[in-house]
Amino acid sequence: xxxxxxEMRDISKSFSAVKVLDQVQFDLEAGEVHxxxxxxxxxxxxxxxxxxxxxxxxxxxxxxxxxxxxMNSPSEAQNLKIAMIHQELNLIPHLTVMExxxxxxxxxxxxxxxxxxxxxxxxADRYLSQLGLQIDPTTLTSELSVGQxxxxxxxxxxxxxxxxxxxxxxxxxxxxREIDALFDVIASLKVKGxxxxxxxxxxxxxxxxxxxxxVMRDGKYVGTKRxxxxxxxxxxxxxxxxxxxxxxxxxxxxxGAEKLKVEGLTLKGKLHNIFFSIRAGxxxxxxxxxxxxxxxxxxxxxxxxxxxxxxxxxxxxQVNIRKPIEAIQAGIALVTEDRKDEGxxxxxxxxxxxxxxxxxxxxxxxxxxxxxxxxxxxxxxxxLHIKALSANQSVGSLSGGNQQKVVIGKWLxxxxxxxxxxxxxxGVDIGAKKxxxxxxxxxxxxxxxxxxxxxxxxxxxxxxxRILVMHEGRITGxxxxxxxxxxxxxxxxxxxxxxxxx
Amino acid sequence: MQAEVxxxxxxxxxxxxxxxxxxxLLLLFxxxxxxxxxxxxxxxxxxxxxxxxxNAFIAFGMTFVILTGGIDLSVGSILALSSAVTAGLMAGxxxxxxxxxxxxxxxxxxxxxxxxxxxxxxxxxxIVTLGTMTVFRGLTLVYTDGKPITGLNDNFAIFGKGYFLxxxxxxxxxxxxxxxxxxxLKHTTFGRRVYAIGSNEExxxxxxxxTTKVKIFVYSISGLLAAMSGMILTSRLDSAQPTAxxxxxxxxxxxxxxxxxxxxxxxxxxxGTLIGAIIIGVLNNGLNLLNVSSFYQQVVKGIVIxxxxxxxxxxxxx
Numbered sequence: 001x002x003x004x005x006x007e008m009r010d011i012s013k014s015f016s017a018v019k020v021l022d023q024v025q026f027d028l029e030a031g032e033v034h035x036x037x038x039x040x041x042x043x044x045x046x047x048x049x050x051x052x053x054x055x056x057x058x059x060x061x062x063x064x065x066x067x068x069x070x071m072n073s074p075s076e077a078q079n080l081k082i083a084m085i086h087q088e089l090n091l092i093p094h095l096t097v098m099e100x101x102x103x104x105x106x107x108x109x110x111x112x113x114x115x116x117x118x119x120x121x122x123x124a125d126r127y128l129s130q131l132g133l134q135i136d137p138t139t140l141t142s143e144l145s146v147g148q149x150x151x152x153x154x155x156x157x158x159x160x161x162x163x164x165x166x167x168x169x170x171x172x173x174x175x176x177r178e179i180d181a182l183f184d185v186i187a188s189l190k191v192k193g194x195x196x197x198x199x200x201x202x203x204x205x206x207x208x209x210x211x212x213x214x215v216m217r218d219g220k221y222v223g224t225k226r227x228x229x230x231x232x233x234x235x236x237x238x239x240x241x242x243x244x245x246x247x248x249x250x251x252x253x254x255x256g257a258e259k260l261k262v263e264g265l266t267l268k269g270k271l272h273n274i275f276f277s278i279r280a281g282x283x284x285x286x287x288x289x290x291x292x293x294x295x296x297x298x299x300x301x302x303x304x305x306x307x308x309x310x311x312x313x314x315x316x317x318q319v320n321i322r323k324p325i326e327a328i329q330a331g332i333a334l335v336t337e338d339r340k341d342e343g344x345x346x347x348x349x350x351x352x353x354x355x356x357x358x359x360x361x362x363x364x365x366x367x368x369x370x371x372x373x374x375x376x377x378x379x380x381x382x383x384l385h386i387k388a389l390s391a392n393q394s395v396g397s398l399s400g401g402n403q404q405k406v407v408i409g410k411w412l413x414x415x416x417x418x419x420x421x422x423x424x425x426x427g428v429d430i431g432a433k434k435x436x437x438x439x440x441x442x443x444x445x446x447x448x449x450x451x452x453x454x455x456x457x458x459x460x461x462x463x464x465x466r467i468l469v470m471h472e473g474r475i476t477g478x479x480x481x482x483x484x485x486x487x488x489x490x491x492x493x494x495x496x497x498x499x500x501x502x
Numbered sequence: 503m504q505a506e507v508x509x510x511x512x513x514x515x516x517x518x519x520x521x522x523x524x525x526x527l528l529l530l531f532x533x534x535x536x537x538x539x540x541x542x543x544x545x546x547x548x549x550x551x552x553x554x555x556x557n558a559f560i561a562f563g564m565t566f567v568i569l570t571g572g573i574d575l576s577v578g579s580i581l582a583l584s585s586a587v588t589a590g591l592m593a594g595x596x597x598x599x600x601x602x603x604x605x606x607x608x609x610x611x612x613x614x615x616x617x618x619x620x621x622x623x624x625x626x627x628x629i630v631t632l633g634t635m636t637v638f639r640g641l642t643l644v645y646t647d648g649k650p651i652t653g654l655n656d657n658f659a660i661f662g663k664g665y666f667l668x669x670x671x672x673x674x675x676x677x678x679x680x681x682x683x684x685x686x687l688k689h690t691t692f693g694r695r696v697y698a699i700g701s702n703e704e705x706x707x708x709x710x711x712x713t714t715k716v717k718i719f720v721y722s723i724s725g726l727l728a729a730m731s732g733m734i735l736t737s738r739l740d741s742a743q744p745t746a747x748x749x750x751x752x753x754x755x756x757x758x759x760x761x762x763x764x765x766x767x768x769x770x771x772x773x774g775t776l777i778g779a780i781i782i783g784v785l786n787n788g789l790n791l792l793n794v795s796s797f798y799q800q801v802v803k804g805i806v807i808x809x810x811x812x813x814x815x816x817x818x819x820x
Contacts, residue, residue, distance in 0.1 A: 325710035345701035357709040359691040
């Protein structure tokens with residue numbers, strides 16, 4: 001019987017009336033690797049942030065080594081020997097490896113504040129060699145590969161005598177060889193009795209290194225299984241198993257001519273040989289997990305990062321898209337995933353935002369035409385039911401749903417042939433979601449081709465005619481709406497389909 | 503709904519703030535009128551505004567630059583080099599208007615060079631213009647051999663010394679420039695692009711706007727206006743000084759900030775800059791009239807700027 005390291009019971013958490021965690025359970029034994037799985041937005045990272053003292057829970061108990069604890073700050077979690085390796089690494093690139101390992105805990109000569117460099121080097125050496133790493137502690141961190149930097153983070157955790165280590169998608173940016181090295185390290189930490197929580201979307205990794213798996217869905221606890229007693233299919237079912245209701249008002253539209261054809265699109269290291277097409281009136285969903293290359297594909301089509309290879313044809317005209325203006329001229333519009341950083345001028349008015357990609361249409365000889373600008377803004381505000389005090393209200397003060405409608409509006413005003421929507425309903429309430437779906441129908445009926453990127457499977461299956469699934473920069477699944485099941489999509493999205501093929 | 507009400511309140515507050523600068527200026531006027539008999543006379547005021555025009559031109563250009571989120575430290579050196587070029591050509595016997603035109607183009611080109619380095623080279627505006635500030639100043643010293651250039655044409659007086667309906671020409675030029683630039687910022691697509699870049703450069707680029715072109719143009723405007731300021735200064739002094747315009751960027755930046763334009767870009771207006779430039783001009787003049795030593799004048803000016811920035815900050819956090 002191994003010792004119980006951590007027990008999280010009935011953890012709940014809400015952000016401004018939205019319940020993101022609802023009575024979640026999780027526990028961890030010493031020397032165990034316990035996988036935490038679920039779709040994007042299932043609440044995994046919120047749960048881990050509570051464990052690390054970044055967020056405080058609303059209710060529930062956390063027991064660490066038999067004692068009930070309240071982690072109110074990351075340093076309290078650190079004192080309890082809990083550490084987390086984030087997806088984005090937290091090392092300071094201009095400092096050496098040993099400076100990073102002992103940041104804020106430098107060895108000094110007594111209380112003089114003078115740094116004992118020799119001891120620091122010795123100690124860093126010791127922890128690095130415990131992990132079987134041959135990294136010189138005096139190397140600048142920026143000179144290391146991502147995999148090596150991750151190892152340094154683990155060495156740092158080790159130097160703090162960490163007993164509970166959270167690994168958030170640690171393999172996302174690693175090469176195969178680095179992954180093998182990481183798994184060796186994980187195995188050696190197991191022997192030392194460190195308990196590890198492993199978050200990953202890669203099914204095969206779970207079966208390779210984890211002892212147990214806990215699945216979450218929509219902020220709720222679904223179940224915990226021993227990996228040796230379960231199967232990929234069962235886990236997938238646990239991850240997606242929910243009913244699709246008539247939240248999705250998809251209507252059937254007769255398709256017209258081919259609006260977009262993509263052949264052999266390749267972006268080095270990101271996208272590999274992508275082929276697909278979309279016809280007028282058709283809504284194609286692009287499914288997959290975070291980092292699968294969906295947003296990259298959208299950005300290639302829109303000229304943000306031009307493709308290295310491949311042919312893009314819009315309305316049977318081959319186009320060469322190297323920057324956004326060329327994509328816009330070709331009739332493509334992209335509603336970006338991140339509306340605050342890439343979509344909107346937050347301090348500016350609704351009308352200013354809608355005019356931005358349409359400046360030629362709302363001006364004469366370079367002078368703004370107030371009448372045309374007002375007319376265009378008015379039209380979009382009406383069509384999209386944008387709720388604002390006036391066209392002059394700043395976009396930053398609107399609700400998330402209305403902000404999203406402004407982004408869609410500014411692109412709709414360009415009269416696109418192909419509309420790419422990247423996570424169009426993220427952070428949007430249910431009412432506004434429905435309105436966005438209705439709008440998609442309306443546009444499809446007008447003959448617009450729509451490519452919708454979405455991480456929400458119900459949305460993918462509810463609102464599309466066809467579904468493309470991506471995994472690691474490749475299209476690994478292609479289903480019609482009738483063929484698709486959540487299990488099939490999830491299987492393809494976690495590389496399952498790929499594995500069968502090879 | 504509550505958020506919307508709050509937003510409305512916020513908008514009113516912003517308007518009130520621009521009003522605040524104006525109220526500050528009025529207070530300054532009232533205090534100085536009482537403190538000095540010489541302040542509120544037509545002669546003194548015309549004189550003040552003539553002085554203000556030199557800074558105002560530079561500050562107008564600086565407004566464009568700062569609205570895009572940039573900064574231009576090289577304006578003083580651009581002023582010096584373009585006025586040296588114009589003066590040199592005139593002294594060499596060239597026609598007044600042609601020499602002025604060439605001087606202004608020189609200024610615009612120096613600004614364009616800043617813009618190209620910043621936009622195409624993706625370098626920080628502070629560093630680029632710090633570098634070109636030194637380069638242009640050095641070129642001025644080379645061109646003038648460190649000596650003033652004199653022997654300018656008589657009709658060059660129209661820039662700095664002449665009068666129109668008893669109003670000094672520099673003030674006329676300033677009002678014309680202000681009107682044109684106001685219209686550009688407020689009523690043209692170019693103006694929209696300037697604000698958009700300062701507000702969110704990424705989103706602007708993704709909206710199909712060539713942020714590179716807009717930035718190059720903005721720095722060219724700044725260079726052109728610095729050159730224009732140089733023409734007025736040279737005409738008033740009847741000579742081009744190799745050290746003219748030294749540290750002029752400071753008053754220009756201060757005017758823009760006093761006028762409520764945010765140093766991070768996207769927010770502000772040129773009317774505020776005009777008010778800011780007037781405040782600085784009136785402050786200089788008033789302190790002179792009150793016989794405050796020029797050493798203390800600097801202290802006072804600095805404090806006024808700091809207070810304005812603090813007000814700007816509290817406005818943002820509200």
